Amino acid sequence: MLAFIAKRMLATIPVLGVVALFVFLMLRLSPGDPASIIAGDYASPSDIERIREQLGLNASIPVQFGKWIWTLAHGDLGISIFTNLPVTKLIAQRVEPTLMLSLTTLVFAVLIAVPLGVIAAWKAGTWIDRTIMILAVAGFSIPVFVLGYILIFQFSLELRWLPVQGYTSPFVDFWKFTRHITLPTVTLSVIYIALITRITRASVIEVLEEDYIRTARAKGQSERIVLLRHALKNAAVPIVTVIGLGVALLIGGVVITESVFNIPGLGRLVVDAILKRDYPIIQGLILVFSMVYVMVNLVVDIIYTIVDPRIRY
Amino acid sequence: MSAITERTGLGFRSRMTNLRRSLLAQHPTMVIGGSMLIVMTACAIFAPWLFTGDPITFNPIDRLKSPGDTFWFGTDMFGRDIYSRTIYGTRISLVIGLSAAVLSVAFGLVIGLAAGYVRILDAILMRVMDGLMAIPGILLAIALVSLSGASLLTVTIAITIPEIPRVVRLVRAIVLSVREEPYVEAAVAAGTRLPLILIRHILPNTIPPLIVQATYVCASAMLTEALLGFLGVGTPPEIPSWGNIMAEGRTYFQLAPWIIFFPGAALALTVLAVNVLGDGLRDTLDPRIAKKM
Numbered sequence: 001m002l003a004f005i006a007k008r009m010l011a012t013i014p015v016l017g018v019v020a021l022f023v024f025l026m027l028r029l030s031p032g033d034p035a036s037i038i039a040g041d042y043a044s045p046s047d048i049e050r051i052r053e054q055l056g057l058n059a060s061i062p063v064q065f066g067k068w069i070w071t072l073a074h075g076d077l078g079i080s081i082f083t084n085l086p087v088t089k090l091i092a093q094r095v096e097p098t099l100m101l102s103l104t105t106l107v108f109a110v111l112i113a114v115p116l117g118v119i120a121a122w123k124a125g126t127w128i129d130r131t132i133m134i135l136a137v138a139g140f141s142i143p144v145f146v147l148g149y150i151l152i153f154q155f156s157l158e159l160r161w162l163p164v165q166g167y168t169s170p171f172v173d174f175w176k177f178t179r180h181i182t183l184p185t186v187t188l189s190v191i192y193i194a195l196i197t198r199i200t201r202a203s204v205i206e207v208l209e210e211d212y213i214r215t216a217r218a219k220g221q222s223e224r225i226v227l228l229r230h231a232l233k234n235a236a237v238p239i240v241t242v243i244g245l246g247v248a249l250l251i252g253g254v255v256i257t258e259s260v261f262n263i264p265g266l267g268r269l270v271v272d273a274i275l276k277r278d279y280p281i282i283q284g285l286i287l288v289f290s291m292v293y294v295m296v297n298l299v300v301d302i303i304y305t306i307v308d309p310r311i312r313y
Numbered sequence: 314m315s316a317i318t319e320r321t322g323l324g325f326r327s328r329m330t331n332l333r334r335s336l337l338a339q340h341p342t343m344v345i346g347g348s349m350l351i352v353m354t355a356c357a358i359f360a361p362w363l364f365t366g367d368p369i370t371f372n373p374i375d376r377l378k379s380p381g382d383t384f385w386f387g388t389d390m391f392g393r394d395i396y397s398r399t400i401y402g403t404r405i406s407l408v409i410g411l412s413a414a415v416l417s418v419a420f421g422l423v424i425g426l427a428a429g430y431v432r433i434l435d436a437i438l439m440r441v442m443d444g445l446m447a448i449p450g451i452l453l454a455i456a457l458v459s460l461s462g463a464s465l466l467t468v469t470i471a472i473t474i475p476e477i478p479r480v481v482r483l484v485r486a487i488v489l490s491v492r493e494e495p496y497v498e499a500a501v502a503a504g505t506r507l508p509l510i511l512i513r514h515i516l517p518n519t520i521p522p523l524i525v526q527a528t529y530v531c532a533s534a535m536l537t538e539a540l541l542g543f544l545g546v547g548t549p550p551e552i553p554s555w556g557n558i559m560a561e562g563r564t565y566f567q568l569a570p571w572i573i574f575f576p577g578a579a580l581a582l583t584v585l586a587v588n589v590l591g592d593g594l595r596d597t598l599d600p601r602i603a604k605k606m
Contacts, residue, residue: 018444026456137592141585143536145543146559146577153570252451256540270452271544274459282456290447 001305008301012294019290020072023283024065051081055279068283077284082276087284090269097167098254098265100177104185105250106243109192114232114239116193117200122227124205132197139194144253148187148260155183165262184261188253192246199242203235210234236307244300251289343593349586357403368397368553380571387571389561398553399576405554406535406583409469413534414527416473421480422519426511428481429488439485442478450475454537459546468541468548472534483526484519491518521598528591532584539580555580 035052036043056064071078077087120132156164162179170177207213208231216226258267266285273281371391380387386395428438445453457471491497497514505513541547542556543563550557555576562572 014440015443015447018441019447022444022448026460137588138585141532141588142581143539143577143584145540146573146581149566149570149573149577152566153574157567157570248446248449251449255449255451255455259544271455274452274455275545277459286448286452286456289449289452290444293447293449 078280081278094269097263105188109189113193113196117197120201121204136194136197139190144256151183167263184257188257203238207231207234247296346586346590360400366394366397368401386575401553402555409538410531410535412469413473414531417476418527425481425484429485446478472537476530487519525595532587
């Protein structure tokens with residue numbers, strides 16, 4: 001098992017290497033001179049030269065890449081062109097709202113989706129099952145930002161129950177935080193709930209066909225114990241996997257949700273950076289997001305082997 | 314015609330009705346999703362004749378009118394009719410969704426076949442795909458568009474690239490399992506050349522799952538396209554696309570929520586239609602999964 005974990009951890013290195021190379025090349029190979037694009041239409045030649053110098057664009061591409069990797073290896077993501085602050089510092093300032101939103105969404109989605117999936121599997125083929133599945137497809141189809149605006153319209157503008165936009169840290173005012181985070185959490189959760197519900201239903205239905213479930217029922221155990229103790233426990237592996245895979249959805253969704261609800265998190269940071277072409281921030285944040293994705297999936301793979309001892313590598 | 318009628322005892326029309334009934338009974342989701350999509354496609358093609366006005370010219374007198382008899386979906390801050398803009402916007406969504414689906418399947422198929430059949434390429438290609446998958450697709454798309462300048466082509470490419478790795482993985486997995494099948498081994502033993510094996514024996518196995526995958530790519534591409542427009546990096550603003558209409562509605566949301574709601578509903582319905590069609594196709598083409606999902 002330790003050997004597997006070590007091997008699995010080593011395997012993340014080439015993946016991150018490819019991400020770094022891709023992000024680097026994407027910026028360097030995009031049409032047009034990055035320095036003059038960043039400087040804008042009204043920049044003087046000396047401004048452009050200054051930016052070129054600052055970005056190290058005068059060196060050859062392999063040298064630039066080598067230098068960049070070297071600074072990355074020291075935990076340095078470079079300096080933002082527009083704010084002149086280190087990218088790591090900007091990330092540290094903005095990480096809390098994003099982290100909080102991701103956590104509340106994760107918890108909310110799992111709390112709603114797993115029971116829904118189990119009920120759908122238990123009642124498979126009935127109208128309850130069909131309703132839940134129709135809702136799941138609908139959840140996949142509704143654009144996150146449209147849903148966000150519908151919720152703002154209904155609950156903030158019409159009913160005036162919740163604040164329209166913005167964010168308050170839970171460490172400052174927990175009640176305000178709850179009121180601010182509710183709508184974004186619901187918005188971001190919907191697609192995730194749809195995904196987890198479908199997978200939970202599928203894997204519980206599969207487990208319910210196993211012989212030991214029939215044995216448990218034959219022993220006269222109540223349907224609730226059969227479902228929860230026998231079926232759900234063994235259906236856990238695919239559910240944990242999809243929660244890991246869903247992190248990609250979550251990261252994409254965070255970017256949109258933060259824009260809709262005006263939350264000053266990493267998603268807003270990266271969208272603003274992209275619109276202003278602040279290359280160091282774009283590079284740094286895409287790398288950070290990819291690293292989170294890779295790490296979460298690493299952890300999921302390791303949890304696998306613990307949850308399901310049958311899996312051996 | 315009369316010969317057929319005599320033989321089957323049914324006229325053409327009633328046979329078609331029967332066909333429709335049996336299709337609807339056996340594959341309700343596919344029929345519902347398909348019909349919704351046909352309606353959407355008709356809207357896109359016949360946009361100028363669907364009681365639409367000019368979707369582009371400004372008309373300041375009519376700005377921010379709420380939905381009513383004259384303007385079914387209301388107007389935006391430039392006095393343009395949201396109904397006309399939404400109907401015309403169907404074109405962009407469908408074109409981009411379809412192109413992204415076709416392109417990602419085409420590239421994914423070629424790369425996946427290569428990775429699945431050529432061992433040396435496999436390691437390299439799959440590392441690249443893993444890396445590409447690790448980058449959040451939406452960020453990748455936004456970055457690609459904003460770096461290369463927004464046009465219909467760059468938006469399509471930017472949406473397609475993040476979708477390719479999933480197709481590659483799917484194709485590769487199928488190739489790896491099929492190449493161990495006795496009939497493929499028999500073909501190899503018989504001295505069939507590689508291109509022929511790939512085309513005749515392996516390719517047909519990939520087609521049903523790829524069709525299903527294509528519908529999911531199409532749905533996600535339409536969502537991403539609208540999102541790009543919404544964030545202001547999508548297709549150029551002079552083209553009415555659902556994302557662009559909604560982007561313009563952001564600032565006026567409290568005054569005129571209909572600017573976002575109507576194109577948003579159109580987008581959600583179209584994506585729903587594609588997803589429902591995809592689920593229906595999956596159930597029809599692969600009954601094994603159908604039972605589970």
